[in-house]
Amino acid sequence: MNKKYCMVIDSSVCIDCKACMVSCKVQHKVPRGYWRNWIKHSTPDFSLGKHTSMHFQPGGCMQCDNPTCVYACPSGATYKDEETGIIHVNEDLCIGCGNCVKACPYHARYRHPVKRVPDKCDFCRERLHMGLLPACVDTCPTKARTFGDRNDPDSEVSRLLKENETVRIVSRPVDTEPNMFYISSTMPMDWPGQVEYPAAHQAMTGFVNPLVKIAVGLSGLGVAAMFLKQLFTDDETSQDKEKEEV
Amino acid sequence: MNEKMIHRHDKPAIFIHWFNAFCWIFLTLTGLGLIKNDQINPVGAWWPNLMRSIFGSGEMLLNFHIYIGLTWAVVFILYILFRFKDSMGFLKEAFSINPSRDASWLIKKNIQLTLGNGALRKMGMTTDIPAQGFYNAGQKLFAQLTIVAGIILTITGLIMYLSTMILDNPTPVAWSRTIHFLMAGLAFAGLLVHIYMAAISREEKPAFKSMFSGVVPEDYAKHHHELWYKEVKNKS
Structure with missing residues (x-):
């Protein structure tokens, strides 16, 4: 059976140590100034005095089931792996148009400054092949992140999802159906951007593609009409007509 | 039939025509x-899947598309440089438009052929078609389309090719990508008519043959390209 990898996060135990971010950065040689994953935090309300608190929220690519990045990619370079549910980038097929980077409401992608192709969390593909957990999960001292296969009913994530209420951080106006679940509740919730496809992509789907179809369709119709007419007028009559013209 | 023949295309022109034909069809299919x-x-997901199967993978398909495209551009630019006078003559021919004659030709010929x-008479038009030069109005239109499309396809193709090497701004x-698809699509729409006219239509058979032999029968030239025919006759 196909796997469906996901992450279940208990953000209440996150202590904002940033070990997940560091280990990810080391594992994937993420260039300076860029990150594949993150820890976000709520805005503290200091008027509460000694009860002031902050909530930390680990995150990363949500490996969505309704992936706007995949929809924005013109060449199929960004794709969802059917066998694992992980969204990958085929760097050799990518032309670096940046559509997917803009289309992700979670800002989970960045354009690699040297390779000039998008880079993102892939649940540490290489480590999974070796039977290891993703670096961020492995390194987390409070075990806030749990990783596993949702399709396996005996997995730790399936157990957590069964035993707990979970929330997902969804974008607007489309639900991207993320595969990252937060146990009971988490903060902040309102940070994803709108799902917005770049103008070049909108022009492609909304205008250029229909226009080309109409142009080719009309041209094809014209050719078909000419062919039919030629088919049903024999040589002689057309010769006659030519004479008539002259 | 021992018709007199008139010279229409020389060998390099015939070569570049078939070179263009091969490259454009290959690039359209792979693109x-x-x-x-x-x-x-x-046309649906089956086409990209089929192409990727034929070429082994998407990456190989992309490589073939890029390098055949670059080869086309380089060879074509060399052709223009080495035959600068002829190329400019072609440009002048393709863009010398006589609005009233060409528009009338386009409307009448389209109705006549389909x-x-x-139908022409029913619409109250006469069946005489305006005389045409070296290229008829339809050929000129297709030539203009391919010239504009060729230039834009080369530039946008280069931008995409260089993107992951040197371009920091992805916009x-x-x-x-969008414009490349638009131009290729429009050129393909024109190409359908071009191929039909040359390879299938009865009237233009001599033109098709001339793309191998380089010559057309005098009678054909007189009927289809009267202005050009008179020009040739006046010269000799």
């Missing part, structure tokens, strides 16, 4: 296979 997105796929002379690349 269509490179678009793999359920929202865009112009609906017949009867021109995204637009290049």
Whole structure:
């Protein structure tokens, strides 16, 4: 059976140590100034005095089931792996148009400054092949992140999802159906951007593609009409007509 | 039939025509296979899947598309440089438009070829078609389309090719992809008519043959390209 990898996060135990971010950065040689994953935090309300608190929220690519990045990619370079549910980038097929980077409401992608192709969390593909957990999960001292296969009913994530209420951080106006679940509740919730496809992509789907179809369709119709007419007028009559013209 | 023949195309022109034909058809087929997105796929997902199977993988398909495209551009630019006078002559020919004559030719010829002379008469038009030069109005239109499309396809193609090597801003690349598809699509729409006219239509058979032999029968030239025919006759 196909796997469906996901992450279940208990953000209440996150202590904002940033070990997940560091280990990810080391594992994937993420260039300076860029990150594949993150820890976000709520805005503290200091008027509460000694009860002031902050909530930390680990995150990363949500490996969505309704992936706007995949929809924005013109060449199929960004794709969802059917066998694992992980969204990958085929760097050799990518032309670096940046559509997917803009289309992700979670800002989970960045354009690699040297390779000039998008880079993102892939649940540490290489480590999974070796039977290891993703670096961020492995390194987390409070075990806030749990990783596993949702399709396996005996997995730790399936157990957590069964035993707990979970929330997902969804974008607007489309639900991207993320595969990252937060146990009971988490903060902040309102940070994803709108799902917005770049103008070049909108022009492609909304205008250029229909226009080309109409142009080719009309041209094809014209050719078909000419062919039919030629088919049903024999040589002689057309010769006659030519004479008539002259 | 021992018709007199008139010289129409020389050997390099015939070579570049068939070189163009091969490259453009190859690039159209592979290019269509490179678009793999359920929202865009112009003919459905089977085509990109088929192309990727034939070439082994999407990466190989992309490489073939890029390098055949670059080869086309380089050879064509060399051709223009080495035959600068002829190329400029072609440009002048393709863009010398006589609005009233060309418009009348386009309307009448289209009706005549699809609906017949009867339809022309019913619409209150005469069946005489305006005389044409070296290229008829339809050929000129297709020539203009391919010239504009060729230039834009080369530029946008180069932008996409260089994107992951030197371009830090992805926006021109995204637009290049859209414009590249637009121009290729329009050129393909024109190409359908061009191929039909040359290879299938009865009337233009001599023109098709001349793309191998370089010559057309005098009678054909007189009927189809009267202005050019008179020009040739006056010269000799």
